[in-house]
Amino acid sequence: MAPVFSHGDLRLYLLSLLDESPRHGYDLMQALADRTGGTYTPSAGTVYPRLAKLEEEGLVTKTVDGRKTVYEITPAGHAEVAARADELQGIEDGLTDSVRALADEVRGSVREAMRSLRADLAAAEREERKTAPTAPPVDxxxxxxxxxxxxxxxxxxxxxxxxxxxxxxxxxxxxxxxxxxxxxxxxxxxxxxxxxxxxxxx
Structure with missing residues (x-):
């Protein structure tokens, strides 16, 4: 399957999600899954390094809330999101196209699996008819x-x-x-x- 996000796009998209509201890591992963209709669910190993990079760049800060680490965008982060609004719109458009392509692949896989299953069932039915004893007359x-x-x-x-x-x-x-x-x-x-x-x- 083709990647949902091009190089660097995920970083900017995470920043745009934080521009909406502070979130913890799992919430960001869930938001990405929701925005893609479940076709893309990033791993912690994908999301957290990018959040760490955004923090290094001064675009987000993090605070510990109990057992959760909450990430919040900084004024510099807001400024970057605003400055790259056109680029974000392009990412949104590309995301829609990628999700459609992924959905088409999934549908194709399901159709192929169903065809294979129907063929297996038909073969099993033919084999059963060949080996089954003759049914007695119905009373x-x-x-x-x-x-x-x-x-x-x-x-x-x-x-x-x-x-x-x-x-x-x-x-x-x-x-x-x-x-x-x-x-x-x-x-x-x-x-x-x-x-x-x-x-x-x-």
Whole structure:
């Protein structure tokens, strides 16, 4: 992949980020990742040497805030950013082009990986068809029974959901739930279960 920043551009771009507000090193790395849509995430080994150079040149200062070192631009740094505004705009334009190029490469890699995966799956499917034993004839009665079982499961699930929702809503609204109601529900369910068992056993 082509580099996102040309030689010297990253230094100026870091200075422009500090021109917006003081930041610590990780915040600068995150800002660069955000500005490039995640296509470019610089390492600490890339960012910190440039910050040290900016400090040597008197363009930024650093202060320790707990476990973090915060970098802040100096008046000289502000002056350089202002003087190189046109150059910064060119960096922004080039950054946009670089990010688009990186995104195109990523998309191409993903498409190629998907094509390869589809080819592997197709080959595996062909191999499985060649080695798989001949499927036994489908038992129509068993298929029908499974379809009816699915219907029964759906009906039971719907019944349970409806009754449960009614009971919960009633109690949530402050209603009482008498023991006799639960007893009657339990008895009705037991009776229904016995009828189903009797029916399926013939």
């Amino acid at each position: 129509d009665a068993r298929v029908a029974a499974r379809e009816q079982l699915a219907r029964a499961d759906a009906a039971l699930g719907e019944f349970r959901a409806r009754v449960r929702a009614d009971l919960r809503t009633h109690v949530a609204r402050g209603g009482s739930l008498a023991t006799s109601v639960v007893d009657d529900l339990t008895a009705a369910l037991d009776a229904a279960a016995r009828e189903v068992t009797r029916a399926i056993r013939g």
